[in-house]
Amino acid sequence: MLKPIFQVSSFCLEIRKALTWSFRSGLVLKFRFSVLDMSKFHGELTQREQELLRIRRDSDTKAAELAKMEKMLQQTKNMLEKKTDFSLESKGYQENMVEDLEEKVRSTRRYRRNSLHHTQMLESQMKTVKGELVGTLDHLQELRNVLRRSQQKAEERKAAMEKLAAGLR
Numbered sequence: 001m002l003k004p005i006f007q008v009s010s011f012c013l014e015i016r017k018a019l020t021w022s023f024r025s026g027l028v029l030k031f032r033f034s035v036l037d038m039s040k041f042h043g044e045l046t047q048r049e050q051e052l053l054r055i056r057r058d059s060d061t062k063a064a065e066l067a068k069m070e071k072m073l074q075q076t077k078n079m080l081e082k083k084t085d086f087s088l089e090s091k092g093y094q095e096n097m098v099e100d101l102e103e104k105v106r107s108t109r110r111y112r113r114n115s116l117h118h119t120q121m122l123e124s125q126m127k128t129v130k131g132e133l134v135g136t137l138d139h140l141q142e143l144r145n146v147l148r149r150s151q152q153k154a155e156e157r158k159a160a161m162e163k164l165a166a167g168l169r
Contacts, residue, residue, distance in 0.1 A: 056119060059119065073098065080098065
């Protein structure tokens with residue numbers, strides 16, 4: 001089940017909050033974020049893309065059905081116009097059939113409009129999520145670089161302290 005866009009946005013904010021630094025042993029930074037969280041983002045994005053593809057396929061199928069029904073409706077109307085000697089009973093039946101087909105056409109058109117609207121909403125949400133993910137990834141890369149530099153400096157200082165301690169002995 002997909003989360004609404006506001007839940008995904010709040011999840012991104014929670015991750016940004018989780019990207020905190022804490023100092024341990026003076027200079028060593030601890031970075032709280034895992035690759036699993038990034039996989040979760042990717043999985044959620046993939047789910048949305050799959051749902052969008054399914055909706056597009058459904059929309060195309062309904063459009064084909066609509067065209068077929070419109071053709072059937074036109075053929076039925078033509079048949080009604082050509083035949084004038086129908087009995088009242090058979091004429092009433094065909095009129096009901098035409099009305100049913102017209103209602104099916106209207107219903108299919110409504111469904112197609114709703115599907116297209118839903119597709120557009122999902123595309124918009126996906127763009128928003130992608131934008132947030134790009135921002136989060138950039139921020140993570142910056143934090144990773146800072147962490148590497150800090151760890152490198154800490155190792156250099158530790159080596160210098162050990163060298164100094166060895167020199168004092």
